[in-house]
Amino acid sequence: MSEEKKTKPKRSSQGPFSIWHGMKISGLYNLMKLGPQLSWTKAGRIALLPPMALYNSTMAAVESLLYGRRIRETEPVAPPIFILGFWRSGTTLLHNLMDSDPQFTTTTLYQTVFPWHFLTTQTVASRLTAAFIPESRPMDNVRVGWDVAQEDEVALCVMTQLSPYLMVTFPYQFEIIRRYIDIEAISEQDRQRWCSALDTLIRKVTLRTPKQLVLKSPSHTFRIQTLLKMYPGAKFIYIYRDPFDVFNSNCHLRQTMATENTLGENPKGGFEDDVIKWYNEGFTSYQTNKWSIPEGDLCEVKYEELAADPLGQMNRIYEQLSLQNVDAMRAAIEPQVEELKKYKKNKFDRDPHWVKEVYQRCRAAYDEFGYPPPNDGQIEAA
Known part of the structure; x- marks a missing residue:
């Protein structure tokens, strides 16, 4: 067993609030149709669902009246x-x-939790509710705030319920989690609804801030073909990391995010096997579909190199993707370099059994990305 101190799950500072409080009435209905477990221990969280759904539906209607035409006309x-x-x-x-x-x-964060009406409510509501937002994410030490960058998958989950992020309230129903990871595999009606949601979100964010968008969602790793069809000329940056570090951190992520957002009892671990399966599915999907991305539109980055030399790696990304304004990028990032070096990463035990299991089952990723096998002591201890 490693001597590193294992990171303990943080105590929730979200209180009764969760991702589900951004849905409209129709979204709440869709979620309940799936039959989530409900627990009295989450009574406050559950009780807020109907009034928040009514509020979101009302403000969405107001936003449609105020901005509907402008949203449709925005490219x-x-x-x-x-x-x-x-x-x-x-x-x-x-x-x-x-x-x-x-x-x-x-x-x-505000735009992804309240995607239906952020054009109307963000300026005022984000200030009034800022005190309710935790200082850092529940699964790590990354800063949180309504104005901080957040992945668009949260908004897509809130808008469509066609997202693997259903995992946070269905932590052990892996078939539900898998159902929406590959947009090409779902029904035509659901696919159109999902594509419409992403298109609307991009138009709304562009209307508010007319600049080129950078969107981050691990789920999109499975959706390269769909994204290429929707946005010809899009550019992609793929980042990878030591598979065992990814495995360890994902088990922690599943536990933490389900605890923060579930409507039922808190999960009790046991995600290891599914994390490995899903990791391999993501690896295979990316390796298969990356060849569809036109030359010059894809850059691959090693996490360890980005963390050690953010400026050098960002320069390489900009050069490989032919992105402009490198000097402005450097001026923005240089003041952050020292602070980034001080960032405290989570530390987890390196269970010899799972060290061996991950290496054996994810060997293709180790070989492709050039990570060495675990040392003999870890393998033998298993």
Whole structure:
């Protein structure tokens, strides 16, 4: 067993609030049709669902009246830049670095939790409710705020319920989680609804801040073909990390995010096998579909190199993708470098059994990305 101190789950500071409080009445109905477990221990969280759904439906109608025509007429400034990579591979670090560049914009936490009406409510509501937002994310030490970059998958889950992020309230129903990871595999009606939601979200964010969007969602790693069809000329950045570090952090992520957002009893672990399966599915999907991305529109980044040399790796990304305004990017990121070095990563035990299991079952990823096998002591201890 490693001597590193294992990171303990944080105590929730979201109180009764969760991702589900951004849905409209129709979304709440769709969620309940799936039959989530409900527990009296989450009574406050559950009790807020109907009034919040009514509020969101009302404000969505107001926003449609005020901005509907302008939203429909708004076009993206340029095809988006999509950040891909399995969960806990460093996508957030890369997202925040890209968002530092003033030529880009992205979806914020407020916009993703309240996608139906942020054009109408964000300016006032985000200030009034800022005190309810935790200082950092529940699964790590990344800063949180209504105005901080957030992945668009949260908004897509709130808008459509066609998202693997259903996992946070169905932690052990893996068939539900898998159902919406590949948009090409769902029904035509659901696919159109999902594509319409992403299109609307991009138009609304562009209307509020008319700049090229940088969107980060690990789920999009499975959706390359769909994104290429929707946004010809889009650029992609794929980030990868040591598979065992990804595995360890994902098990922690599943437990933490379900605890923060479930409507039922808190899960009791046991995600290891599914995390490995899902990791391999994501690896295979990316390796298969990346060849569809035109030359010059894809850049691959190693997390460990980005963390060690953010400026050098960002320079390489900009050069490989032919992105402009490198000097402005450097000026924005240089002041952050020292602070990034001080960032405290989570530390987890390296259970010899799972060290061996991950290496054996994810060997293709180790070989492809050039990570060495675990040392003999860890293998033998298993």
